[in-house]
Amino acid sequence: MSALAKVSYFWRSAAGGLRHSPFVHFIAITTIAIALFAAGLARTTGRALDGLLASLGGEVEVTVYLAPELALEQVDSLRTKLEAASGGKAVLVKPDEALKRLARELGDLGDALAQLPENPLPPSLELSVAPERRTPELLEALATQIRVLPGVTGVDYGREAVERLTAIARALRFGGLVAFAVVLFATIIIVSATLQLAIYARREEIEIQKLVGATDRFVKAPFLIEGFLQGLLGAAVALMGLWAFDRAVGPTLTSLFSFLLGPTSSEALVRPVLAMELGVAGGLLGLVGSFIAVGRFSRV
Structure with a gap:
């Protein structure tokens, strides 16, 4: 056959x-x-x-708080380093802009901020992170790397929220x-x-x-x-x-x-x-x- x-x-x-x-x-x-x-x-x-x-996850940002005495050239240099390290884009948020944003978020309570003798908020860089780098481990490593840079006073990326989202x-x-x-x-x-x-x-x-x-x-x-x-x-x-x-x-x-x-x-x-x-x-x-x-x- x-x-x-x-x-x-x-x-x-x-x-x-x-x-x-x-x-x-x-x-x-x-x-x-x-x-x-x-x-x-x-x-x-x-x-x-x-x-x-x-x-x-797209809402996850790394907020890098800067020393107030940094010059604009130093901020630009720091922004370049952050973008290279994260694969994302960093946006400068000036103290006045940060205070206005906080007032909008507080709603009616935001009027109380106008009574402050001076703006307590420091300048910051809001750093978006590439999707493949949004795991808790990589974000923590990035934050550790950023904290040691000159002119950086603090780093915040919503660690608990990221870990909870990843666990889900x-x-x-x-x-x-x-x-x-x-x-x-x-x-x-x-x-x-x-x-x-x-x-x-x-x-x-x-x-x-x-x-x-x-x-x-x-x-x-x-x-x-x-x-x-x-x-x-x-x-x-x-x-x-x-x-x-x-x-x-x-x-x-x-x-x-x-x-x-x-x-x-x-x-x-x-x-x-x-x-x-x-x-x-x-x-x-x-x-x-x-x-x-x-x-x-x-x-x-």
């Missing part, structure tokens, strides 16, 4: 297997679809949370990883079990194939293709579910959380990249489940 004839036979046999045990395969396809639907929602939610964390991000990612691992393991077990039932139902056909000299690979190939087809069908069902969810619930969620998530929340839930990812994931899930099944039950 030629290679093309074998491939054609494998695909016809796999399609026939799907028709032979529709209920068994329906269970496997539904299981894969539910897992991929949850993964798609988690993927989109994670992207939205990353956008939220990035927007919050790590917890979310770890929780998502654990949940994905659990769902993945359960899905593979269920897909494997359903294919084992399908193989058992066709045990006589497998026995006849082996009696006439069929190799294990020849016997296993159609079942592996069945698993792959199950995965693709499960991915298609999951994508349809995500599309329906986006059309039915998406606008409501967008209006509720757009003030937090910003433009990210208005993106379409089903995108070409997500569709490709779910298709690949579905095919792999089906292949792994079928590989486990045929490994145990193909020798009849």
Whole structure:
């Protein structure tokens, strides 16, 4: 039998297997679809949370307080050093500007600042930091480096807020990883079990194939293709579910959380990249489940 004839036979046999045990395969396809639907929602939610964390992280600035007696040339030199060390941009805030900003933030209480005999606020440089350098460790190292520079009297970058934000991000990612691992393991077990039932139902056909000299690979190939087809069908069902969810619930969620998530929340839930990812994931899930099944039950 030629290679093309074998491939054609494998695909016809796999399609026939799907028709032979529709209920068994329906269970496997539904299981894969539910897992991929949850993964798609988690993927989109994670992207939205990353956008939220990035927007919050964008507010992180290093405030460098300067000695009042520094000349403008010294301030410019210091600003150049800070920008080189942080990869960001430093903006000079003069004492008068800082006092006006404080008065605006205090609201009605800001009028009391006008009664001060002199401005107690020092000049400062507000330093934006590149996103890849906003971890607590790198910010602390940057602050330590800045404190020893001549003319610097203090450094503040909101250490507690940065550490809390980073801890939240790590917890979310770890929780998502654990949940994905659990769902993945359960899905593979269920897909494997359903294919084992399908193989058992066709045990006589497998026995006849082996009696006439069929190799294990020849016997296993159609079942592996069945698993792959199950995965693709499960991915298609999951994508349809995500599309329906986006059309039915998406606008409501967008209006509720757009003030937090910003433009990210208005993106379409089903995108070409997500569709490709779910298709690949579905095919792999089906292949792994079928590989486990045929490994145990193909020798009849």
